[in-house]
Amino acid sequence: DTEVTQTPKHLVMGMTNKKSLKCEQHMGHRAMYWYKQKAKKPPELMFVYSYEKLSINESVPSRFSPECPNSSLLNLHLHALQPEDSALYLCASSQVHSGGGVYNEQFFGPGTRLTVL
Amino acid sequence: GQNIDQPTEMTATEGAIVQINCTYQTSGFNGLFWYQQHAGEAPTFLSYNVLDGLEEKGRFSSFLSRSKGYSYLLLKELQMKDSASYLCAVKAAGNKLTFGGGTRVLVKP
Numbered sequence: 001d002t003e004v005t006q007t008p009k010h011l012v013m014g015m016t017n018k019k020s021l022k023c024e025q026h027m028g029h030r031a032m033y034w035y036k037q038k039a040k041k042p043p044e045l046m047f048v049y050s051y052e053k054l055s056i057n058e059s060v061p062s063r064f065s066p067e068c069p070n071s072s073l074l075n076l077h078l079h080a081l082q083p084e085d086s087a088l089y090l091c092a093s094s095q096v097h098s099g100g101g102v103y104n105e106q107f108f109g110p111g112t113r114l115t116v117l
Numbered sequence: 118g119q120n121i122d123q124p125t126e127m128t129a130t131e132g133a134i135v136q137i138n139c140t141y142q143t144s145g146f147n148g149l150f151w152y153q154q155h156a157g158e159a160p161t162f163l164s165y166n167v168l169d170g171l172e173e174k175g176r177f178s179s180f181l182s183r184s185k186g187y188s189y190l191l192l193k194e195l196q197m198k199d200s201a202s203y204l205c206a207v208k209a210a211g212n213k214l215t216f217g218g219g220t221r222v223l224v225k226p
Contacts, residue, residue, distance in 0.1 A: 042204055042206075045215070056213060090159060090160075
């Protein structure tokens, strides 16, 4: 299984709602990522989890709260979002970086298209 | 800081060759990736370079010069399905991947 799955595919929410995005992989990867991608822009890294622990937070506002309950699952909890947070949210996974020229390709999920009204 | 530059858009004819250049200035370097992204879809991995030189994979080749902070992706025998955005991404320390702005390639018949 070389697939990263994300649910839901589309999400529309109001600024006072609380919702969660879910991501799952069964490739045995111990690094998982959240990216945000606006239209016609590249993905921007938000969070990195390594061995289920948060290793990178790219100064993301606290209205985005990541969670990694186990090695296969990654969630992104959303609360009090702003309309400018509307974007495609991509999850990715990879082996943990091991150095020595061994590369760790990131596998991306199909994304959740989020619209904040 | 990280700075990764690539052209915004390129147009080429079906059957032709297109070369997409990427220049980078990053703090730390653990390899350079090329990804393909069709509109509305997830990025998919194309190639990886960490040592200088050319890596060939079928119709796609990628080149790296670390001393020049330069890479290119070469697409040969272009097909209509190759119309997509091509993302250059540099891996700095650990697992962090930073993407360039992407190059939209339009293949015309």
